Structure formats: structure tokens, C-alpha cells
Amino acid sequence: MRALAPALPRSVQRVAEAVAADPAGCSALTVTALAEHTATSEATVVRTARVLGYPGYKELRLALAGLAAQQEAGTAPAVTADIAVDDSLAEVVAKLAADERQTLADTAAGLDLSALGGAVTALATARRIDVYGVGASALVGQDLAQKLLRIGLIAHAHTDPHLALTSAVQLRPGDAAVAITHSGTTVDVLDPLRTAFERGATTVAITGRPDAPVAHHADLLLATSGARESELRPAAMSSRTGQLLVVDCLFVGVAQRTYETAAPALAATHEALAPRHPPRHTVR
Incomplete structure (x- = not known):
């Protein structure tokens, strides 16, 4: 998603960003509800699913539910928070290390x-x-x-x-x-x-x-x-x-x-x- 985002239309970006930020919450939403949540349309939600490699929103929703389960079990890849100006050096080191590990894995x-x-x-x-x-x-x-x-x-x-x-x-x-x-x-x-x-x-x-x-x-x-x-x-x-x-x-x-x-x-x-x-x- 991070690699594709800059090249996507803004409406598709909004759906993708919402999905990436809260897979568990989005997996519980119907295509209509997710469209309303992201101020887009049902067609845009379906289009986003296809851009991400799924035949349709149903398949994306199942994948999100699986990812949410992995996150709950602690087996999903970690997504670090952005570095803040008031972070301690220990927090900076931890965030950079986690992000670079994820970059290598991806x-x-x-x-x-x-x-x-x-x-x-x-x-x-x-x-x-x-x-x-x-x-x-x-x-x-x-x-x-x-x-x-x-x-x-x-x-x-x-x-x-x-x-x-x-x-x-x-x-x-x-x-x-x-x-x-x-x-x-x-x-x-x-x-x-x-x-x-x-x-x-x-x-x-x-x-x-x-x-x-x-x-x-x-x-x-x-x-x-x-x-x-x-x-x-x-x-x-x-x-x-x-x-x-x-x-x-x-x-x-x-x-x-x-x-x-x-x-x-x-x-x-x-x-x-x-x-x-x-x-x-x-x-x-």
C-alpha cells in the first residue's frame, strides 16, 4: 500500500489509508459503510480492493479480518508510529529499527x-x-x-x-x-x-x-x-x-x-x- 499510494487517485488513497490504519474496524464494515466512512463511493471501495490485488471487496474484507486476527495474536508485522519531535532517543532507535526491519522484510x-x-x-x-x-x-x-x-x-x-x-x-x-x-x-x-x-x-x-x-x-x-x-x-x-x-x-x-x-x-x-x-x- 505504501508503494502504490503516491500513484493512486486521492479517493482511492482515502480508502486504502483507512484500511491500513484500522483493518479490524474496516473488516466489520459493508462496502456501503466503508464508502460512507471514507467519504467516497461503493465503486471506489471496490476499485481499491482490485488495486490491492483482490477480485472484489468481499475478498479484501476477509483478508482484513485475517490480518486483524494476526494483530490480536501478536503475529502480524508491526507498523511503527511516526517519530515525534519529543521522542526520546530510545524511542527513536526502537522506531527506526522496527521500520527498517519491516522495509527489509517487505x-x-x-x-x-x-x-x-x-x-x-x-x-x-x-x-x-x-x-x-x-x-x-x-x-x-x-x-x-x-x-x-x-x-x-x-x-x-x-x-x-x-x-x-x-x-x-x-x-x-x-x-x-x-x-x-x-x-x-x-x-x-x-x-x-x-x-x-x-x-x-x-x-x-x-x-x-x-x-x-x-x-x-x-x-x-x-x-x-x-x-x-x-x-x-x-x-x-x-x-x-x-x-x-x-x-x-x-x-x-x-x-x-x-x-x-x-x-x-x-x-x-x-x-x-x-x-x-x-x-x-x-x-x-
């Missing part, structure tokens, strides 16, 4: 393993790899690129939009490009991905909005969770957690696929960096 549950396998193959066999991202996504892109470099692959993370386009123009079939954008609409990420796609490179998009424009130029789509946002917790904080999980899955998959070359390369990088991290000596 991302893992929704990850398309077929697309992930295709992305692993594309990166493992690529002549060179471009990674595009800006802002918080740029940090995730740099993490992916440096990991791939350490196992001997040619990978570069581009945060400058002009350099990203310049590099994308040089790609061809047999290369790969990875775009990281939570919104799926960031122009500085879309433009180089589109160019890479047009040049014949295999394109991968890591995004929290599978229906966003980035999907139009992605051969492989990897969806993340983490759209929960509040005044003191911007979406970039939560989305980064899901993105890093996907990046780690990609890296481990590529390392497994290229183990014969990856293992020696990784050992060599450890050896090269070891002199820069001498052991600490105890001062007596």
Missing part, C-alpha cells in the same frame, strides 16, 4: 527472483557496467560499483548527469546499466538509462515505483519497499534500506556466478588494503 517478500536472476546474469557477463543514481540513491550506486570492482568487474557509478549520459552513449549490447531511483521519475537517472537501453545494453532498474517511467526503459525491474515518510523521516532514509538489500543480493549473486575469478580478485583487494589498516597496538 522488499525481500516482493522481490522478483526471476528478474533478480536475470540481473545477476547481466552483470556477471557484462563487458562494463554503468550505475546511475542521484542523492541518497547515488550512495547506494557507489556501494554497488565498488563491490563489483572488488571482484574484478569493470563498474562505474555516475552521479554527474552529464558524465552519466556521456558514458551511456558508449554502451552497447553485452554491457549493462543499473538505474537506482526510488521515485522512478528522476530525470537525471532516466535519461542515461534510456540512452543505455537504446544502445542495446541490458538495463536494470531498482525502484520503489514499479509503474513509474523508469520501467519503460528497464529490461529487468527490481522493486523495493520503503515509502514510509514523516516530517523527521524522509523517504530517502527508508528507501535506502531496501535498495541496499537489493544491491547486496545482486553482488552476492554475481560473486557466486563468477566465483573462480571473483574469489582471487577479492583476496587480492584484501591484501592490497591490508597495509593501510595495521592492527592496533595496546598501550601499556
Whole structure:
């Protein structure tokens, strides 16, 4: 629901938000009562159920009743409250930890393993790899690129939009490009991905909005969770957690696929960096 909400009409959002906030209460309401409760229409309630993947409101209502029972038994996923300005540090730590655990669980549950396998193959066999991202996504892109470099692959993370386009123009079939954008609409990420796609490179998009424009130029789509946002917790904080999980899955998959070359390369990088991290000596 958090991933879909920004792209939904406001009337559908109202129904979905009511359902998410009080599954037990909404499960007791008829379609007419829920429409009245959300100041919408019966058609909007049915439409919301279908957007969420149910044939109709009857099926959604049954699912809500099941979720309510899980919540009562304490077996349902926890939904943390927003961080308040007067929360103690202990409360902040607890809320952030719970929210990030949920982001990881949601991302893992929704990850398309077929697309992930295709992305692993594309990166493992690529002549060179471009990674595009800006802002918080740029940090995730740099993490992916440096990991791939350490196992001997040619990978570069581009945060400058002009350099990203310049590099994308040089790609061809047999290369790969990875775009990281939570919104799926960031122009500085879309433009180089589109160019890479047009040049014949295999394109991968890591995004929290599978229906966003980035999907139009992605051969492989990897969806993340983490759209929960509040005044003191911007979406970039939560989305980064899901993105890093996907990046780690990609890296481990590529390392497994290229183990014969990856293992020696990784050992060599450890050896090269070891002199820069001498052991600490105890001062007596």
C-alpha cells in the first residue's frame, strides 16, 4: 500500500489509508459503510480492493479480518508510529529499527527472483557496467560499483548527469546499466538509462515505483519497499534500506556466478588494503 499510494487517485488513497490504519474496524464494515466512512463511493471501495490485488471487496474484507486476527495474536508485522519531535532517543532507535526491519522484510517478500536472476546474469557477463543514481540513491550506486570492482568487474557509478549520459552513449549490447531511483521519475537517472537501453545494453532498474517511467526503459525491474515518510523521516532514509538489500543480493549473486575469478580478485583487494589498516597496538 505504501508503494502504490503516491500513484493512486486521492479517493482511492482515502480508502486504502483507512484500511491500513484500522483493518479490524474496516473488516466489520459493508462496502456501503466503508464508502460512507471514507467519504467516497461503493465503486471506489471496490476499485481499491482490485488495486490491492483482490477480485472484489468481499475478498479484501476477509483478508482484513485475517490480518486483524494476526494483530490480536501478536503475529502480524508491526507498523511503527511516526517519530515525534519529543521522542526520546530510545524511542527513536526502537522506531527506526522496527521500520527498517519491516522495509527489509517487505522488499525481500516482493522481490522478483526471476528478474533478480536475470540481473545477476547481466552483470556477471557484462563487458562494463554503468550505475546511475542521484542523492541518497547515488550512495547506494557507489556501494554497488565498488563491490563489483572488488571482484574484478569493470563498474562505474555516475552521479554527474552529464558524465552519466556521456558514458551511456558508449554502451552497447553485452554491457549493462543499473538505474537506482526510488521515485522512478528522476530525470537525471532516466535519461542515461534510456540512452543505455537504446544502445542495446541490458538495463536494470531498482525502484520503489514499479509503474513509474523508469520501467519503460528497464529490461529487468527490481522493486523495493520503503515509502514510509514523516516530517523527521524522509523517504530517502527508508528507501535506502531496501535498495541496499537489493544491491547486496545482486553482488552476492554475481560473486557466486563468477566465483573462480571473483574469489582471487577479492583476496587480492584484501591484501592490497591490508597495509593501510595495521592492527592496533595496546598501550601499556
